Amino acid sequence: MTAQTVQQGDLVTVIGLEVHVQLETNTKIFCGCPTEPTEEPNENVCPVCLGLPGALPVLNEAAVESAVKIGKAIDADIPEETRFHRKNYYYPDLPKNFQITQYDEPICQHGELEISVEGQRRSVTIERAHLEEDPGSLQHVGGGGGIDSAEYTLVNYNRAGVPLMEIVTAPDFRSPAEVRAFLAELEEVLEYLGVFDAGRDGSLRVDANLSMISAEEADEDGTIGLEALEAANRTEVKNISSHKGAEKALVYEETRQKNAIQRGRAIEQETRHWDESRGITVSMRSKEEEKDYRYFEEADLPPLRVAGWKAEIAIPELPSARRERFQAEYDLSDEAASKLTSTKQVADFYEDVALEYDPDLAATWVADELLGELNYRDMEITDVEGRLEDVHRLVELVAEDEITAKNAKEVVLREMLDDGSDPDAVVEAAGLGKTGEDEVQQAVVEAIEENPDAVADHEAGEGGAINFLVGQVMQKTGGSADPGDVNQLLRAELE
């Protein structure tokens, strides 16, 4: 990777990630139960995902397909054959007390993802990405609220068996901001691929390893040797569930470690839990013995040949490629292109509009007006999924000069978003239809007659006078005239 060296006193922050993402498949990875979340606990279950005696897993190839798509997107090596292992450990959310996962032959290896941090592009190495089953979920009730302190714990197996992809990066990050940028980019790519739904609760889970290493250990290009990495004590921060949360958690952890080192205290190698509500990481205090998962082959699942899959499975154009194409094809700035490719839906909508009207006008309307107004309301484009045709119509009204851009944005778009009205109805009701030429011309004549002082000022060469007159005309036409046109008409009339 092309790392940037970040100097923080004499310490460098080194972070590596294990990201778990739920794959969007209709059914679970080893049985036919639906993955759709339900309110009722233990509703989407069967003998297989409950781990009943005698039940056997059967691989859902749709999950493997999603994994191959991810592999292509991160330019990873995909082996000829993929197989599964058992990871053995006891935990109450794990129906079989082992997890079916992948071990030494993961579906993806040696990939990378390019990210942009403060305008600089760099590549993060993805060591591996593998498929596995999600455990169930626990709800601790009463007492101290933790697994060892609650009065009792309820187990819900609806989630058990939902396909997960675990994506493991190299320790390539030098700051929490980079982690955030990476996770945002990753989410974007996964959504583009149609294999991931960021809106689903618990669909993204991150474990981060963070250690502080003396800057002297870093090479000129910022690379840090394996020895130094292994010598440093690191903490594993668990329970991170968003890219924003990751940045917060890691900033906290970075500061905590730096403070400790400055006070001459050793960093303990431990697992810490990110407490989102309190904004701190807490030691899980479990004795950190090296866990032995006793991996061995899952004989119930024969190896699956995926040799030809990479060539057969198509993936859509990815955000970075699309961004570049937008810049070239529609002559957009990097910033505008980035905004317009931030999600697949935004980009699709932009292209839709840009192909029909002026790409520049489309860019202004999608990137600035629409996303701006949505952002102001704390909404996403997904919240107006069903209304994009109306927005399209609004752009059409502007493009065809039926209403002014100002009215379109300040009146029509806002009312559309706030009241759910349709654009033509707003235009009609507010009388925003552009005023006829005769009417404007008459208003111009009137304005000149009624304001001789302003006319005199204009003739004396005072620049502000014409603006005053434009304002008068606008008032007379209820704001529906085009200020540029009015300006021209006034000047023509005054000559």
Place this chain on the structure above:
Amino acid sequence: MSENIFITDAELAGDDADEGPLAGRTVAVKDNISTEGVRTTCGSRMLEEYVPPYDATVVSRLKDAGATIVGKTNMDEFGMGTTTETSYFGSTDNPAAPGHVPGGSSGGSAAAVAAGEADLALGSDTGGSIRCPAAFCGVVGIKPTYGLVSRYGLVAYANSLEQIGPFGSTVEEAAELLDVIAGPDERDATTRQAPDSNASYAAAADGDVDGLSIGVPTELLEGADEGVVDTFWDALADLEEQGAEYHEVSLPSVEHAVEAYYVIAMSEASSNLARFDGVRYGNSGGYEGNWNDAFGRAREEGFGDEVKRRILLGTYALSAGYHDKYYKKAQDARAWVKQDFDQALSSADVLASPTMPVPPFELGESLDDPMQMYLADANTVPVNLADLPAVSVPAGETDGLPVGLQLIGPAFGEQQVIRAASALD
């Protein structure tokens, strides 16, 4: 039933019990094969009250074939034993040799057929658990090629080794039951279509061994009881008289087979049996406190000694630092055993050996000596390591005790072993 053959009596039939190839036939089912609505204990206190909500694929196929299931049979706890004495529900007497064990782990199923309690029975064979009790009880038992019969609903002991298979009084009857249960199942990803899936196994039991070439692995006669060996040669002479020829072959790898088998079986068992933690089913003890302790106490209480021994040994064999020394080495040995069988079967249609090197133990005789029990599996476990089909067919008696002859075929060569075995019917 003085023999203690069944753990649970039942009467289960499909909707069309008058029709189908097994209409009017009664079948006993080993108690590690899931039956909807009828408890399935695996011979363990852990599952004393466990009632599955679903049928194993083989049970559905039995019902569809018109069979009537008459009960769930006694077995060594989770299949771990060679005598049916590790069952939480007590030992089973051998109907063919009273006072002796029926063999194991499918002892109840073999005894049910031997005693006439059922026309047919289903067992499961992980390292000889069908063939051993068939030999000890003087009935026929078939261990199919790995992948021929669905394991869906079979409570796993060692999932890479085991297969469900039939018992019958004759080879033909056992083969009829195999016809019903064999064939791919979308619920078991390891099942495969046999190359000649249209042919009937029962039809292969025609007794025609004219021109059959039999290989006799010398290693499988070494250390066997003298009376067993004599009976074995008498049976071979019988086959020779009917037109078969035999020659000696060598399987040098089998001297490691028992070790390899136990390492693999125990390793898999340590993982397969991890799910018995008392949370969703089975013995929970209802303990308060830390979940880890509660799991431990449920397991301490629910499992018998042999099961605990195998879980501990298997856990050890898979542990970091020992994995390569035990588990990986056992896998290497398994590959070697497969190769040896391929080689031996390239010069013979089937291989023959005594099924068990010894006649049935007396009840109680072997319980305190696990090593003696493990070594008794020497002739059967190599077949599971190699995923091959084998039949145990009665060969005669020694001192009034039944002796079985084992015939081993190539993968999906069930027809060959059934044909050869039927010549001894």
